[in-house]
Amino acid sequence: MPTLVRDLKIAEDDWRLVDEGPAAPGLIAPLDAWRENPGGAGVWLRSDTEIDAVADEVLAAPVIAIEFPAFADGRGLSMGALLRSRHGYQGELRAFGEVVPDLTEYMHRCGFNAFVMASERDAEAAIASIGHMSDHYQASVREPVPPFRRFTA
Amino acid sequence: MGGFGNTTGFTNVPSKGRMYQYSNFDQRFIDERVEQFRSQTERYLAGELTDDQFQQLRLRNGLYIQRLAPMLRIAVPYGILSATQLKALARICRDYDKGYGHLSTRQNVQINWPELIDVPDILADLAKVQMHAIQTSGSCIRNITTDQFAGVADDELIDPRPWCEVMRQWSTFHPEFDWLPRKFKIAVNGAESDRAATHVHDIGIHIRPGPSGEQLFDFLVGGGLGRTPAIGARIRDGLPERHLLTYLEAILRVYNRYGRRDNKYKARIKILVRAMTPEGFREKVDAEWERIKDSPSTLPEAELDRIKACFEPHPYASLEDETDLLAAARLANPAFNNWLSNNVAPHKRPGYAIVTLSTKPTGVPPGDVTDIQMEAVADWSERFGFGEVRISHEQNFILPDVPQRDLETLFRLADEQGLAQSNVGLLTNVICCPGGDYCSLANAKSIPVAEAIQSRFDDYDYLHDLGPLDLNISGCMNACGHHHVGHIGILGVDKRGAEFYQVSLGGNQALDASLGKIVGPSFSRAEVPDVIEKILDVYLKSRFEGEEFLHCYRRIGIEPFREQVYADAG
Numbered sequence: 001m002p003t004l005v006r007d008l009k010i011a012e013d014d015w016r017l018v019d020e021g022p023a024a025p026g027l028i029a030p031l032d033a034w035r036e037n038p039g040g041a042g043v044w045l046r047s048d049t050e051i052d053a054v055a056d057e058v059l060a061a062p063v064i065a066i067e068f069p070a071f072a073d074g075r076g077l078s079m080g081a082l083l084r085s086r087h088g089y090q091g092e093l094r095a096f097g098e099v100v101p102d103l104t105e106y107m108h109r110c111g112f113n114a115f116v117m118a119s120e121r122d123a124e125a126a127i128a129s130i131g132h133m134s135d136h137y138q139a140s141v142r143e144p145v146p147p148f149r150r151f152t153a
Numbered sequence: 154m155g156g157f158g159n160t161t162g163f164t165n166v167p168s169k170g171r172m173y174q175y176s177n178f179d180q181r182f183i184d185e186r187v188e189q190f191r192s193q194t195e196r197y198l199a200g201e202l203t204d205d206q207f208q209q210l211r212l213r214n215g216l217y218i219q220r221l222a223p224m225l226r227i228a229v230p231y232g233i234l235s236a237t238q239l240k241a242l243a244r245i246c247r248d249y250d251k252g253y254g255h256l257s258t259r260q261n262v263q264i265n266w267p268e269l270i271d272v273p274d275i276l277a278d279l280a281k282v283q284m285h286a287i288q289t290s291g292s293c294i295r296n297i298t299t300d301q302f303a304g305v306a307d308d309e310l311i312d313p314r315p316w317c318e319v320m321r322q323w324s325t326f327h328p329e330f331d332w333l334p335r336k337f338k339i340a341v342n343g344a345e346s347d348r349a350a351t352h353v354h355d356i357g358i359h360i361r362p363g364p365s366g367e368q369l370f371d372f373l374v375g376g377g378l379g380r381t382p383a384i385g386a387r388i389r390d391g392l393p394e395r396h397l398l399t400y401l402e403a404i405l406r407v408y409n410r411y412g413r414r415d416n417k418y419k420a421r422i423k424i425l426v427r428a429m430t431p432e433g434f435r436e437k438v439d440a441e442w443e444r445i446k447d448s449p450s451t452l453p454e455a456e457l458d459r460i461k462a463c464f465e466p467h468p469y470a471s472l473e474d475e476t477d478l479l480a481a482a483r484l485a486n487p488a489f490n491n492w493l494s495n496n497v498a499p500h501k502r503p504g505y506a507i508v509t510l511s512t513k514p515t516g517v518p519p520g521d522v523t524d525i526q527m528e529a530v531a532d533w534s535e536r537f538g539f540g541e542v543r544i545s546h547e548q549n550f551i552l553p554d555v556p557q558r559d560l561e562t563l564f565r566l567a568d569e570q571g572l573a574q575s576n577v578g579l580l581t582n583v584i585c586c587p588g589g590d591y592c593s594l595a596n597a598k599s600i601p602v603a604e605a606i607q608s609r610f611d612d613y614d615y616l617h618d619l620g621p622l623d624l625n626i627s628g629c630m631n632a633c634g635h636h637h638v639g640h641i642g643i644l645g646v647d648k649r650g651a652e653f654y655q656v657s658l659g660g661n662q663a664l665d666a667s668l669g670k671i672v673g674p675s676f677s678r679a680e681v682p683d684v685i686e687k688i689l690d691v692y693l694k695s696r697f698e699g700e701e702f703l704h705c706y707r708r709i710g711i712e713p714f715r716e717q718v719y720a721d722a723g
Contacts (some may be wrong), residue, residue, distance in 0.1 A: 011384060025381050070414070072292060074332025078409050081329050086444065100206055102193065109328035121201065132189050137322040139450050140329075147178065148456040149449055 003123040005104070005115045006092070008121050008130060015042055015063055016092075017096060028065050028094075031058075044096070047075040055087035064089065066112075068097035077110045084111030084141040101125035105132070111141035172235055172541055173318050175283045182325075183280045186287065190214050192275035199271070213293065213331070215286030216272055224591070225267050227279060229544055231299045231317040231341075232260030236531040236540040241282040249275055254527070256520040256548040258635060260298050265424060265591060292420075293331045294324035294405075294559035298335060299341045300348040301545035302641055304464065304505055304631035305553045307499040311343035311360040311368055315460045316397065319452065323398050330405045334412035335420035337405075350546060352384050352666035353638055355422045356404065368394045372432065374404060375426030378632035383423040386431035388438065394457065396442075398450045403442035407434070419543055420604055450710075467539040467554060472504020475557040482561050484539045489564050491575040491613060497560065503640045506557050510550040510567055511574035511582060515607035518600040519585040520548035529570045537563050537699050549577065580622040580689075581607045584635050588628030588645065589652070595628030597645025597652035602681055609682040619689060622702050623662070638662040640703050641688060642669040643681065653683050658688065658714055659706045670711055671720055674707070687717045 004013040015026060018110045021033025025040030034043040042063030045054070058064055064083065066076040076095065083089040094114035104115050104126040107112065117123040139146040190210075197207040211217075215226035227242065234242075242262055246254045249271050255263040267275060288295060297320050299313045300306060321340065324330070330337075340354040343361075357373035370392040376385030380688055392400055411429075413419045415478070426434045434626045483490040486551025490506055498507040510530060513519045522530075530550050534542045537559045543551035550572070555563060567573035576582040583606065586592065588599030610616060625639030636642035642657040653675035660669030676684055691714050706714075 031614065052342060072332050074329070075410055075414075077329045077332065078406055102206075102210055103332070106326075106328050106331060125196070125201075129189070133185050133326075135178065136328070137182075137325050138327055139448070145449050148459070149453065151178070 001119060003117045003120045005117055005123045005126050007113055008127055010120065010127075011114075016042060017042075017065060017116075029065055030150055034058075034061065041094075042094075045079065047073060049079065051079045051082050052086070055083060055089070059087060059089055061091060063092040063114075064095055065094040065096050065116075068095055068099055068103075070082070071098045071100060071103070073098070074106075080107065080110040080112050081141055085144065099126075101129050105129045108143050109136065109140040167415075169332050171465055171467045171539060172233060173230075173314075173460075174636065180280075180283070183283070185347075186285065187273065187276045187280050188208070188449050190276060192271055194269065200278075209291065211272075212291035213288060214272075215289035216269075217290060223267055223269055223272070225264050225272060225275065225286060226257065227262045227264070227284060227286050228289045229261050229284075230295050230321050230360050231303070231314060232301055232413055232544040232546075233303075233314070234334055234542045234544065236534045236542065237540050238284055239527050239531040239534070241278065242283070243524040243531070244276055245275055246527070247524045253521055253523045255518070256522060256544050256550070258546050258548060258586070258633060259289075259296050260301070260544045260546055261296055262544070263587075263588075285564055285658065287325060288331075291331075292333045292335050292337075294327065294337045294339065296331075297321055297324070297339045297341065298349055298354075298546055300344055301543045301547075301549075301551050302348060302498060302553065303343070303543075304466075305500050305502075305505075305507055306346075306348075307501050308345040309501065310345065310362060311345055311348075312464060313341040313343040314464045315343055315457070316343075316358075316360060318460050318463065319397065319456075320401070323401070323450075327405075330409055333405070333409055334414045335406075335417060335422075337422065347662070347664045347666075348545075350635070350638065350666075352664075353378055353382070353635075353662065354385065356401070357385050363391065367563075370394065370397060370400075372400070372404075375423040375431070377421055378627075378637045379421065380418060380630035380632075380636055381421075381423060382496045382632070382637040383427070384666055384668065385423075386426055386434075388431060388435040395452045395454075396446060398445040398452060399446050399448055400442055401439075402445060402450065403438045406441055407437050412439075446449075446715045456483050467541075469502045469505065469554070470556075472502070472556060472558075474503050475560075478558060479560065486561070488575070489561055491617065492564050492573055494617075495579060496573075496574045496577045500554070504557055506555050506560060508552045508555045508560070508563060509545065509569065509577045509659075510552065510572040511571065512549050513576060513582055513603075513607070514571050514574045515581070515611060516604060517571070518587070518590075519603055522550070526572060529566070530572070533563060533566060545584065547577075549582075575613065576616065578621045578623075579616045580610055580619055580624050580641075582617060583607065584623070584625040584639065586627050586631075586633035588634075590627075592628060594631055595645060596641075596647040597628050597654065598632075598678070599626045599628040599634060599643075599645055601652065602643060602645075602678060605678070605682050606685055609686065618691075621702050623660075625660070636660070637663070637668045638666065639669060640706070641685065646675055648675065652678060654678060656681075656684055656688075656718075658711055659703065661703055672711065672715055674719075684718055687720075688714050691717045 017028040023029035023037040023041035028042035044065035096116040340349040342349040353376040359371040363369040372389040373385030538554035583603040585603040590597040626643045627634035627636040628645040638660040655675040657669030
């Protein structure tokens with residue numbers, strides 16, 4: 001059973017992702033369909049979307065879902081990071097597709113706050129993996145200040 | 154958005170010293186990581202992760218499942234080890250393996266026979282001596298390599314080690330760049346000679362002093378070996394030091410977003426640079442960099458001071474060069490004389506020398522070292538230095554700080570351990586991947602070819618007369634043995650199920666880097682030593698006095714070699 005993790009908790013999924021339009025409130029639609037009918041709908045983006053080109057448009061969506069088409073495909077990480085840090089997106093940023101527990105930590109650091117996991121067990125493992133490391137070496141969406149600017153000798 | 158957990162009490166100040174020592178931040182990071190991998194391994198063994206899912210996770214921890222057994226690749230950041238760390242590696246080879254390890258061309262150490270179930274314990278043992286296996290495999294930024302003589306070479310302009318450490322930290326579990334299209338290798342050089350092969354890396358960085366005391370970086374991008382060899386394109390000159398990380402971020406972001414993921418043979422950054430053209434690639438990187446260049450990842454001076462303080466010079470004694478002593482010893486002992494000429498390099502400080510301990514005697518796979526040898530090298534590093542050891546990408550050990558007056562003693566000890574072959578820079582100092590004996594990717598064996606060549610050419614005077622000659626062997630297109638940049642390169646190919654070897658000439662990894670050119674149709678394994686001999690005959694007949702193999706080849710071209718090699722083929 002697909003299970004949604006939102007803000008580090010298992011949550012009821014109140015959105016439905018659809019492969020084609022028309023877009024409507026409660027649905028997460030592909031970009032073209034969403035453009036025709038954006039009111040109240042979420043939008044999902046393929047991993048090859050030129051994020052800087054579409055960002056201004058999609059910022060209004062209450063949910064942006066980014067597809068991870070294969071387990072080790074990290075393009076969505078750059079998209080998420082840019083949506084949050086460069087374009088200031090404030091709504092729900094959701095990962096779907098091949099989302100496995102050990103990648104969710106990277107996704108979380110790149111600004112994703114919702115993950116569609118394959119099972120409840122995966123959902124629990126994802127939540128656990130996100131909390132596992134106390135800190136990291138780099139700046140990220142979650143911690144925009146790298147450790148070398150946070151710690152003073 | 155909230156920050157990470159509790160950071161109070163974490164000063165992130167590594168001990169000042171002469172080699173990088175972990176701060177408590179580093180240590181906590183590594184310890185937590187070991188526990189994370191332990192839980193991943195348990196989940197896999199319990200059937201909760203599929204083979205495919207676990208593969209990606211174990212690759213992030215340097216664990217391959219190979220032809221015969223798992224292979225664990227342990228990171229040696231920029232090739233520098235303390236005596237304590239090398240002794241710990243020796244113990245791990247003894248306790249969890251068959252008593253030997255392998256020095257890799259990425260300056261790392263590999264062990265070939267660990268049990269999967271032991272790997273979390275091995276990682277825990279490594280963590281106790283500030284070591285790990287993070288990102289030694291997988292499609293991520295790999296161990297950053299540099300000059301094996303960094304910090305001590307007499308032709309050094311800038312010590313590259315602090316910069317390697319800055320990049321090691323930046324690249325460790327980068328949130329955005331750990332799931333790239335393909336593996337990613339960075340090499341750094343700060344000397345007049347390029348001992349780090351920067352022209353054949355995904356990113357090659359040259360560091361030089363700028364006019365105002367600030368250090369500057371020149372960037373080469375898209376070099377590499379493998380099945381599409383390429384020399385890196387220069388895309389940025391003179392980047393001021395504070396921008397290092399943001400500029401890397403721009404390059405990696407362009408690659409992560411646009412690098413091909415549909416075909417793993419076309420996924421390296423060199424293919425993207427070629428497809429976009431170097432100018433097009435540079436424009437894209439510059440456009441990205443403009444938007445992030447003064448972000449918080451810009452390096453503050455305090456951070457540079459913090460890292461540089463970890464690489465202070467050792468407490469060198471004020472010694473004199475031992476010119477007379479060494480001259481006398483050379484005359485008295487021809488073997489020592491040869492070793493001094495080939496394996497000992499000049500040091501920044503008077504009275505000291507840099508010694509390369511060759512792991513390549515005939516009959517041993519290049520780069521293989523036993524636990525006993527590791528312990529001996531660790532002991533010598535304490536007795537004849539400051540407890541520091543290097544691994545070179547030519548798969549040898551380096552003792553960086555040997556007093557010249559101790560050289561002859563060290564030579565004798567090294568000879569007893571089989572580590573005093575005087576073949577550094579010569580034909581028999583073969584670079585060689587593990588090949589078909591160990592590696593499931595290989596088309597052909599490489600170690601027996603290295604051994605056959607070393608046996609055929611075992612006359613020192615002949616080798617010395619040949620002069621500087623790099624012979625590199627790879628068992629397949631992945632080019633782990635760097636065959637493209639060998640003056641003579643040998644590549645294992647599969648010909649209707651049989652092992653054959655393609656020979657190339659004219660490759661070179663130095664500042665004037667070039668890629669080898671294929672001589673012609675491939676040969677059987679038995680033919681290879683004869684072919685090499687014919688090539689060397691052409692060189693010996695054609696050279697001017699003092700002309701090295703590479704220069705002679707560049708002057709006369711490939712034809713004379715081709716004619717000779719295929720002359721009797723009928």
